[in-house]
Amino acid sequence: MGKLDVATALKTLHYVAPAAVVIYFISAKTVAACFLHQPSKRAGSRPRRYAAIGILLAIVATIIAQGVVYVLEATRDPEWASSQDAAVYVLADLLAYVSLTIGIAENKKPIWHQYIGAWTVGLFGEIALTALQPLAEPTKNRYAIACAVCHVLRSLLLLILTISGFAFAILDRQKMEQTKETEPLLSNGNGHAAKPNRYGAANGSGNVLTVPEAEESDDDDIDSDSEEPDRDKELKATQKKRLEESGSWLNYFKDFKIFIPMLWPYRNRFVQSCLGVVAIVTFAQRFLNVLVPRQIGIITDQLTQGGGNGVVPWRALGFWMLFSTLSSSAGLSLLKSLAEIPVQQFSYKSIGSSAFRQIMTLSMDFHNEKNSGELIRAVEQGQHLQGLLEFFLFEVGPMFTDLLVGFFYVYTLFDVYMTLILVGVGLAYIWIGAKTTTWSVKARRKFNNAWRNEAKVQNEAISNWQTVSHFNRGGYEVDRYTKSIDDFNKAEWHYYIAYYIGGSAQSVVMLIGRLAAFTLAIYRVAQGRAPVGNFVTLILYWRSIESPLMNVSYSIRRLSQMLTDSERLLQLMLTKPSVASAPGAPDIVIKEGKVEFDGVNFAYDIRRPTLKDISFTAEPGQTVALVGETGGGKSTIIKVLYRYYDLASGSIRIDGQDIRDVNLDSLRDSFGMVPQDPALFNISLMDNIRYARLDATDEEIMEACRAAAIHDKIETFPEKYKSTVGERGVKLSGGELQRVSIARAILRQPKIVLLDEATSMIDAETEALIQKAFKRLTAGRTTFIIAHRLSTIQHADLILVINDGHIIERGTHNELIKQNGKYVALWSKQLSKDVEDVSKAPDAVNPDQVLLDVDNSSAETVIDEHTSEAD
Structure with missing residues (x-):
């Protein structure tokens, strides 16, 4: 290999060696974070950490020593001055190993394989540099010898770190395998397996880590401005649990694909066009961030070169005006803002309607346990996710793009030293932040x-x-309040100290970086190695570099809050209704209205059955009354018929069709319900009643109200049918509420009628007025009645006495009276008479008080005044 080739290899290695250490460490750390690598049990061993920190500090000392050698070489013997690549190597290596040292010092339980790998990469780089250095510079002088000594020492220290790291890793693995082989099947001594904590990990004692203990950890990075810190802690715990169950961040985010159709406008071409405009403008703004200060630099250079000759650089000035106009708030920013509005509105509507639709489709068991405020908050915060797509595409992406462009652009303006200044400032700023x-x-x-x-x-x-x-405790309360103010002032003081010191520290770092960069720029201009315009460009461009750095902490915080908000919504969207129509289920067809309960068993809680082997048949047009003591299961029979819940066993058939095999909406459309405690919307009476049948005319609504004996009352209201009824109908009396509910049932024209204590809040006079309405409502329809006032159902075709989930008696009124059982006992309590007296007068009820007079000829007169009052 020739001397030129060796010098080129050495120069390349000066850049590559420290970069390889940093790239490997960042990559290993990213992989560990994505796949949730956990430190070993002995990772936090203090001797190991302190020894590693000590050796790393020694390595940093050798790097500093080599830097000092280069400075002395450049100042005392300029002819032997080191090259730029050597200086860059020292600065980059210093940055890399200082970062590794801080990482181990800050982390009490580091994941060692990240560091061992980085040390191994660094070791190979140092060995190569140690070997190439004398070949590239064969001349021996004191500076070269000092640098060689630094390389050798650094190689030896890295060798010690690498060998020790691998040795401890192998030792830990062997101990782990031995522990697994000798670990008993039952982890504790009392014969019971260790219990998992809420995150699925068992502790040594076998006791469950309670939620409060888990949540009180200071490591929980909860948003300090949260209005519901306890709820946010719970959500963070849920996130952590789901993350650990997923095994990696990639699997964790798979559930979030449910939001993609809500955020991406697949079929909306207009919104897609707006997204395209936003993308183009965002891309153009990246260029403008560079072009505006660059154009000022060009103008400065032209003025400097031709100053005093009266020549105006119109071309350069025109481009600067154009770029400045485009980058102003009246230029591309305005276009971007206008294009973002439809995108945000699309996401807001899509998320809100999807979440609301999900709530409406969930079953009764969910709604019985729900927290309405929490649901509303989930929808509201979920709608904040409308900015998630824009945040990643048009904020996070451009932010890092600006940083990368900034590092490269200042390099082209001056040299690599300027880039190193920016990298150092950036890392320090982010770390301090x-x-x-x-x-x-x-x-x-x-x-x-x-x-x-x-x-x-x-x-x-x-x-x-x-x-x-x-208790004369005024002074005591004043002292309590004064102490609470003292505690508040102390906490406020500590908070603002941390806040202002942190902000000041970041400002100092940014100031030092700015001063260092400007000083270097001035030095390069003074040397004639860069034009004045480059310095002006740097001054103007510096803000474009500072801005993304200042937004990093904010972006991380915002992303964390978005994930917390999305966790609320994700939990809601992943909740499946316990009762739903089977795919392709046909609509129910009701011609006669025969209802059969066949061996029905049901329980809200499997530990306590609610309905036990309920079997009966309601023939078409029959009236079935359900009576019994509170909590016996009467309302539950109506709920399972309505299919609010699915059965544990048995079946319910309507005209031979199992209600589980038909479309749920068609089933519920067949019922007309008059609940015991009706609720209305805070809208007009007309709209409330029309809610039962949306296509009903005003005349049909009024006719239903006449039948329910409420029309004349409504006509006395100032706004008549336009009167609003207040939240849940609070402006109406109980009797008026029930009559409105009856009117809705009449308007609905149902196939099957369900009456749950339908006249419990209606006085005797009004009750008499609506008998004909009920006869019209139930005529020819199968009817189910829940009644505590037995006088109202004595002429039902079938009376079922429900007790503790069983049907203990069944039959007509007369048949049950003759049985002299539970039904008679219930009558005796209502009439305040002995069972014997009741059995002698089975029809002791005024015909006007009968809810459904199936056979008017069987009604008789009141026995006495006492009986009438009891009814």
Whole structure:
């Protein structure tokens, strides 16, 4: 190999060797993060960490020593001055090994294979440099000898690190295998396997790590400004659990593909065009960030060269005006802002409607357990994801592009030293930002807690003033509040110290970088190695370099919050309804309305059955009454018929069709429900009633209200049918609410009628008025009635007495009275009479009080005044 070839190889290696160490370490760290590599149990051994840190500091010392040699060589013997590539090598190597040292010092349990690999790469590079250096510079002088000594020492230190690292790694693996071979099947001594904690890992004692203990860790990087820190901690725990179950970040993000159709406008050409405009403008702005200051530099050079001759550089000036106009807020930025509006609106609508549709399709078991506020918050925060696509494509991408372009552009303006200054400033700025953010988040959390505690103490004392006064504790409460203010002031002080010191530290780093860069630029201009225009360009362009650096911490914080928000929405979107139509299920066809319960078993909780072997048949047009004590299972029978829940076993058939085999919407369209506690929307009465049948005319609605004996009442309202009813119908009385509910059922014209205590809030006079309405509603329709007032159902075709999930008695009113069982006992309680007296007067009810008078001839007069009052 010729001397020229050796020199070229040495020059190349000066650039490649430190870069290879950094690239390998970043790649290994990225892979470890993506695949969730965990440190070994002995990774946190202090002797290992301290020894590694000590050797790395020695390596850093050799690099500094070599740098000092180069400085002395350049100042004392300029003819022996080292080349630029050698100086770059020293600076880059120093940056690499200082970073490795800080990484081990900061991490109490490092993942060692990342560092061992980096040391191995560094070792090969140092050996190559040690071998090539004397070949490229055969002349022996004190500077060359000193540099050779530094290379040899560095190679030996890296060799020690590498061999030790591999030896400890092999030792740890052997111990791990021995532990697995000798580990008992049951991990603790009491004969029970260790219990997993909430993240699936078992601790040594076999006790479960409780959620509060897990959440109180300071390592939880919770957004300090969160309005719901406890809920965010829970979401972070959920994220961590899902991440560990996934095994890697790639698998974790697979679930997020559910958001792609919501964020990407597959079929909307207009929104796609707007996205294209935003992309083009974003791309153009990257060029303008460079072109505007560059054009100023060109103008400066032309003025400098031809100053005083009266020649104006119109061409260069014209381009600068054009570039400045395009980069102004009235140029491309305006076009981008206008194009972003349809994109944001598309995502907002898509996410909001998809989330709301998901909520509406979920089953009753979900809605019984739901927290309405949490659901609304999930939808609201999920809609914030509308910026997720733009954030990655048009903020994060351009931010890193600006940094890379900036590093390359300043290199073309001056030299590689300028790029190294920028890289050093950038890494230092980001590292300081990460550390100070961690400190300020913890301080902010304590500050928020103190703030909430102050408000709590103040509010409790003021709202409970009477109690404070009764016990004469005014002074005590003042002392409590004063102490809470002291705690708040202390927490605020600590937070702002961390906040301002962190910001100042970053500003100092940026200032040092700016001063160093400008000084180097001035030096190069003074040497004649760069024109004045390049210096002016650098001054103007520097802000384009600072801006993305300043946005890195913000972008990481925003991404973290987006993931937290998306976790809420993701949990909702991944929730599957427990009751749904089978694919391709046909619509139900009801001609007669025969309903059969065949061996129905059901439980809300498998440990406590609710319905047990329920079997009966409601013939077409029959009225079936369900009676019994509260909690017996009456309402559950209606719910499983409505298919709010699926059965554990058995079947329910309507005209021979199993309700699980038909379309769910068609099944529920067949029912007309009058609930015990009806609820209305805060809209007009007309719209509330029309909700039962959206195509109903106003005249049909009024006719239904007449049938429900509510029309005349509505006509007395100031706004009549346009009257709003308040939230859930609070402006109406209980009787009015139920009559409106009955009107909706009449308007619906159902195939099967379900009445759940339909007259519980209606007085006797009004009840008499709506008997004909019920007769019209139920005529020819199979009807199910839940009733506690037994007087209203005594003429039902079939009465089922439900107790503890069983049908313990069945038959007509007269048949059940003759059985003298549970049904008679229920009557006796309502009439406040002995069972014997009840059995002697089975028809002791006024015909006007019968809910459904199937056979008017069987109704008789009231036995006595006491019975009437009891009814």
